[in-house]
Amino acid sequence: xxxxxxxxxxxxxxxxxxxxxxxxxxxxxxxxxxxxxxxxxxxxxxxxxxxxxxxxxxxxxxxxxxxxxxxxxxxxxxxxxxxxxxxxxxxxxxxxxxxxxxxxxxxxxxxxxxxxxxxxxxxxxxxxxxxxxxxxxxxxxxxxxxxxxxxxxxxxxxxxxxxxxxxxxxxxxxxxxxxxxxxxxxxxxxxxxxxxxxxxxxxxxxxxxxxxxxxxxxxxxxxxxxxxxxxxxxxxxxxxxxxxxxxxxxxxxxxxxxxxxxxxxxxxxxxxxxxxxxxxxxxxxxxxxxxxxxxxxxxxxxxxxxxxxxxxxxxxxxxxxxxxxxxxxxxxxxxxxxxxxxxxxxxxxxxxxxxxxxxxxxxxxxxxxxxxxxxxxxxxxxxxxx
Amino acid sequence: xxxxxxxxxxxxxxxxxxxxxxxxxxxxxxxxxxxxxxxxxxxxxxxxxxxxxxxxxxxxxxxxxxxxxxxxxxxxxxxxxxxxxxxxxxxxxxxxxxxxxxxxxxxxxxxxxxxxxxxxxxxxxxxxxxxxxxxxxxxxxxxxxxxxxxxxxxxxxxxxxxxxxxxxxxxxxxxxxxxxxxxxxxxxxxxxxxxxxxxxxxxxxxxxxxxxxxxxxxxxxxxxxxxxxxxxxxxxxxxxxxxxxxxxxxxxxxxxxxxxxxxxxxxxxxxxxxxxxxxxxxxxxxxxxxxxxxxxxxxxxxxxxxxxxxxxxxxxxxxxxxxxxxxxxxxxx
Numbered sequence: 001x002x003x004x005x006x007x008x009x010x011x012x013x014x015x016x017x018x019x020x021x022x023x024x025x026x027x028x029x030x031x032x033x034x035x036x037x038x039x040x041x042x043x044x045x046x047x048x049x050x051x052x053x054x055x056x057x058x059x060x061x062x063x064x065x066x067x068x069x070x071x072x073x074x075x076x077x078x079x080x081x082x083x084x085x086x087x088x089x090x091x092x093x094x095x096x097x098x099x100x101x102x103x104x105x106x107x108x109x110x111x112x113x114x115x116x117x118x119x120x121x122x123x124x125x126x127x128x129x130x131x132x133x134x135x136x137x138x139x140x141x142x143x144x145x146x147x148x149x150x151x152x153x154x155x156x157x158x159x160x161x162x163x164x165x166x167x168x169x170x171x172x173x174x175x176x177x178x179x180x181x182x183x184x185x186x187x188x189x190x191x192x193x194x195x196x197x198x199x200x201x202x203x204x205x206x207x208x209x210x211x212x213x214x215x216x217x218x219x220x221x222x223x224x225x226x227x228x229x230x231x232x233x234x235x236x237x238x239x240x241x242x243x244x245x246x247x248x249x250x251x252x253x254x255x256x257x258x259x260x261x262x263x264x265x266x267x268x269x270x271x272x273x274x275x276x277x278x279x280x281x282x283x284x285x286x287x288x289x290x291x292x293x294x295x296x297x298x299x300x301x302x303x304x305x306x307x308x309x310x311x312x313x314x315x316x317x318x319x320x321x322x323x324x325x326x327x328x329x330x331x332x333x334x335x336x337x338x339x340x341x342x343x344x345x346x347x348x349x350x351x352x353x354x355x356x357x358x359x360x361x362x363x364x365x366x367x368x369x370x371x372x373x374x375x376x377x378x379x380x381x382x383x384x385x386x
Numbered sequence: 387x388x389x390x391x392x393x394x395x396x397x398x399x400x401x402x403x404x405x406x407x408x409x410x411x412x413x414x415x416x417x418x419x420x421x422x423x424x425x426x427x428x429x430x431x432x433x434x435x436x437x438x439x440x441x442x443x444x445x446x447x448x449x450x451x452x453x454x455x456x457x458x459x460x461x462x463x464x465x466x467x468x469x470x471x472x473x474x475x476x477x478x479x480x481x482x483x484x485x486x487x488x489x490x491x492x493x494x495x496x497x498x499x500x501x502x503x504x505x506x507x508x509x510x511x512x513x514x515x516x517x518x519x520x521x522x523x524x525x526x527x528x529x530x531x532x533x534x535x536x537x538x539x540x541x542x543x544x545x546x547x548x549x550x551x552x553x554x555x556x557x558x559x560x561x562x563x564x565x566x567x568x569x570x571x572x573x574x575x576x577x578x579x580x581x582x583x584x585x586x587x588x589x590x591x592x593x594x595x596x597x598x599x600x601x602x603x604x605x606x607x608x609x610x611x612x613x614x615x616x617x618x619x620x621x622x623x624x625x626x627x628x629x630x631x632x633x634x635x636x637x638x639x640x641x642x643x644x645x646x647x648x649x650x651x652x653x654x655x656x657x658x659x660x661x662x663x664x665x666x667x668x669x670x671x672x673x674x675x676x677x678x679x680x681x682x683x684x685x686x687x688x689x690x691x692x693x694x695x696x697x698x699x700x701x702x703x704x705x706x707x708x709x710x711x712x713x714x715x716x717x718x719x
Contacts, residue, residue: 011628012521019518019528022511026532026596029546032563036549047559048566049549188396195404200446207439213718215443220714222454224707226657228676229696230453232689233460237452251396256453259446288438289412317539319660324684337541341664344545351549351561358545362538369537373530380601381608 037355038157044351055152057097059106062147064123064131067139077121077135083147084129099125099149106148120145161356173353175360178339182316182361184247185326185335189254189315190308196255197262198304202292204263205270206278216267222260230257231324238325246333250326257321258311265310268382269303270296306379309372313365336361404445411441458700465693480690490695492671493678496587497702500658500674503588505651507595509644512602516610517632519603529607533600540597540660547593548665551579583671590672593661598654602647609643610636649706656702675699 035049046058062083070079084094100108101115101123109115111127121135125147133145165175203209204216230253238249273296281291297304315321319337326333334342340357347353369376415437420430468476484490515532519525535543552562556575560566565576580586613636621635637644659676666672668681675695682692 015518015521019515019522019525022515022518023528023531026535026599028563029550029596030535030538032549033546044561048561048563050563050566051559188400191397192400192404195401196445196449199408199442203439203442207435207442209436209439212439213715215447216718217711217715218455219450221707221711222450224653224703224710225454225458226653226676226696226699226703227454228657228659228679228699229461230457231696232464232683232693233457234453247396251400252449253453256449259449260454263446287412287416288442289409292442313537317541319539319541319663320680337539337660340541340545344548344664351552354545355549358542362542365537365539366534369534370530373533376536377533377604380604 033355033358036351037161037359038159039352040156040158040160041350041352043156044355045349052157053155055154057150057152060149060151061103062129062149064133064144064147066144067141070139075136077138079133079139079144080131082129083125083131083149094129094151094153096125096127096129096149096151099147101145101147103146103148107150117145123147125149161352162360165353165356165360173339173343173347173357175336175339175357178334178336179360181333182335182337185250185254185322186312186315188251189258190311192251193255193258193262193311194304194308197259197266197307198297198300199292200259201263201266201270202296204267206296207288219260219263219267223264225260227257227320231320235324245326245328247326250321253321253325254311254315254318258314261310262307265307265379265382266300266303269300273299302375302378303382305372305375306382309368309376310379312368316365407445408442412438415441461693461696461700464689465697467690469687469689476690480694484691484694487691489668489673490678493668493673493675493695494698496671496673497656497675499587500591500594500655501652504591504594504598504655505648507591508598508602508651509606509647511595511599512604512647513606513644515599515603516607517636520607520610529603532603535597536600538597540593540658541664543593543597544661544664547589547596548580551589553578580666580672581670586666586670587672590661590665593665594655594658598651602651605647606640606643609640613639649709653703653706656699675702 032049035052036044039049039052042058043052064083065079065081067079069081070077072078083096096111098107098110100106101117102108109125111125114122114124116122119135119137121133121139123131123133123145125131129149129151131147133139164171165173166179167176168174204212204219234253238244238252243249243252277295277299278291281295286294317337318335319341322335322338326335327338336357340354340361343350343354343357415434420434420437421427465480466475466477467473468479515529519528519532522528538546549561550563551565552560553565553576554560554562560569560576562579564579565573568577569575579589617635617639618631621631626635657676658674659680662668662672662674662677663680668674668677675698679692679695679699682688682695686692
């Protein structure tokens, strides 16, 4: 530490390395889920996702064709084809290393060797899955012979999970309906509080009236009131008003819960707008309403955008408000977060469904995040550092 | 009616209604109630200016009052009554019943653990990330990647981390990173991480730390950049090493921001619900207050005890509430 100049370059390297490590650590879990959503159920269950970039060695149970396909070659009865062929879909890339005909001895033979199964015939399996089963008598079983192979399969990714989750109308656990329900909740619940808050924020920032300071203090106080307190009283209120559970209740609840932050952010921003513009407009005879609509709103665009992103992320990602105010016993109005929690309960082990569903719900906020990050950061700074 | 149309209609009715309210109430004030002409023009203008702020504020005040202020008092009242006795006043009986339940104490203890660990580690990692990324060329990209979990829902994060903590029986390939690492470091058998008391709570906290670090980093990085260059230059000229510069020059100057970050994360922690609900649902001693309250309200249908536990959360939040209001008022003077 005595010689800063000497240690500087090694320190810079240390900084680069630590940041890379930190980023990798923070990204790793999400990437895991993303990669998993492109793998088949089999692949996910048999190997960690980090191995999916490399060829995987798998133990598979395959079958030869059914004896009805046998042909007679002289005195021999022969069945041949490719073990990997399922319903005419070949998977020629896989490479078999060892195989067997009994589940207790799955590595009895190497690729290319012939297994003598006595009166069941003689089976030869090649590396690429080609097999030939010969028998001296006719094969009479109804189904084909089971073959246990250990095969190296190349990395393989599929869109099928997304097709199932999004575009299969017969899939009752699909996310399509929940996706549109979420969207239906989110958009009004983002736009309405902005409008209400903008007027209030203008009054709190630029109009002088008794009790203003008290109101601002109240907004700051309400900023931290946990919405947990509001659940039962508001549910009762909604029932008494006849709204019950449904979109209207959810929109209103989101509006109410989002308002303190909206007013706070917008007021802080509007207070910083140049005083001259507003006073000049007043002198020129503009009404307060005109000043607000023609001057304040356009100038406040960055703050409006910040809050819109917050509110959008918060309503899109919300679970609690949806559970309490939106989703009734029919489940018609279920949102994606609720659907995923349900899948966690019923399909806890089916990672291909879970990962894909989760990514469908995460994708939109992530896009918004990366596109509008500037406004998000700005809003965070305005809301916290004061 | 299709919900999409209903949504569209709400936007039109809601937004249109709001705009119409603001526009016509202003027109009404200026044209009918207090017109700025005739012999009382001056008085009327003054009056209109007294009334107008309340027109602008009215919808917001109603919504805030109904959706946030009223529930605080109503919940307090509910916590002192018993629903099964037709809402009769029962004094502190609900609180006594709550205090006699071990699950409540478990939730409270866990909440305190969350309060200690999550803000501390989020702030620490955030500070580390802010300090390191400010010095390198690709810092902006690194920041945006560390900040990314902020956009992911708690439920989505729960799924992401459940895969990390996943367990497969011994002998099979582990698909959860945590068990894979554990076994490769010489662990004897795969662990069911989320069922091991104490450590499972920590593992749930990791999820929230992962989400909140980005927030802390963004705020602290702005604060670090706001430090006057001269103070740092002077320290370097005086021979301070990078660590001394950081701990003795920079840290004291951003201490108030650290407090803000810490308290903001504290409030998030007090409300944490989704993560526990989705990952363990309070089993295996991972209960927290918000989930305990949800259990009481909507599974046991016990509004009295549920409201009482909500009041406990409110009580824990209130010091921060008072502190924030105090600071806001100080600033305005």
